[in-house]
Amino acid sequence: MILEWIWDGFVTGVLKIAALWWLVPLMIAIQVLKDTGWLAKMAGWMRPLLAPLRLPGDAGLPMVAGMAIGLTYGAGVILQVGEEGKLTRAELTVTCVFLGICHAVIEETILFSAAGANGLLLVSIRAVTGLVVALGASRILLPKR
């Protein structure tokens, strides 16, 4: 009886994983975006977002990388910016407060939509929450530019 329960659970698990095959083409698309330099280009579009957060233009690349590919895979870019010393500790903190809440928006939104949640609503909630909280953090941590 218990063996049957285990087997049923195993089969359900395998079927659910198989249904997520589209993660592979998605990761390919993100990798191409990264390698062709489009990600860096998109960093320039971040300026309107950076100004109210009192962040310099150098925060654009970690913002785009974090939002497009996530904190774990985008960690390379974020660590690099940290090492280059282009951002102060406070600026990095505000950037990461935003990214902590709002990152990997393409991948995670598609994933949750597939699970039956309202993806559009979720991504808006994340973006608004991230902006509000990061705005608050910037008022405490950063001087007026």
Place this chain on the structure above:
Amino acid sequence: MQLTASITKGTRAGLKVLWEMSKVMIPAMVVVNVLDKAGALPYLSQALGPAMALIGLPGEAALVLVSANFMSIFAGLATMMALSLTAKQITILSAMMMICHAAVSETAIVAKAGARAGWVLWTRLVSMVVVAALLNWLLP
């Protein structure tokens, strides 16, 4: 060629995500299925029910938040898919998970990058609870 390299790298990353997910998804399905068939889920939800009810969720949903934060967002999603929840509960739980997940590993990453990790972690935890309460109140 550059494009071939990108495709190879992307494929590897995608397969890695699937592999990481199956490591959690399959055992999670087995555990949940056994607990469910053995009739243990009602006890679990009874124990955690009062706290989770404040944000409109059943007690078992605590499992989802635990696996999302101590393992990964994929683990949380896998656990969520194993429970039977209403559309509203799925939205609330998804929003919570999206705001705060992989708290252990992601906090370590931002700390390594040089940001103040405490700020990042606390803002995420507080936002998660506030957003959940708001959604529970606002959603029909």
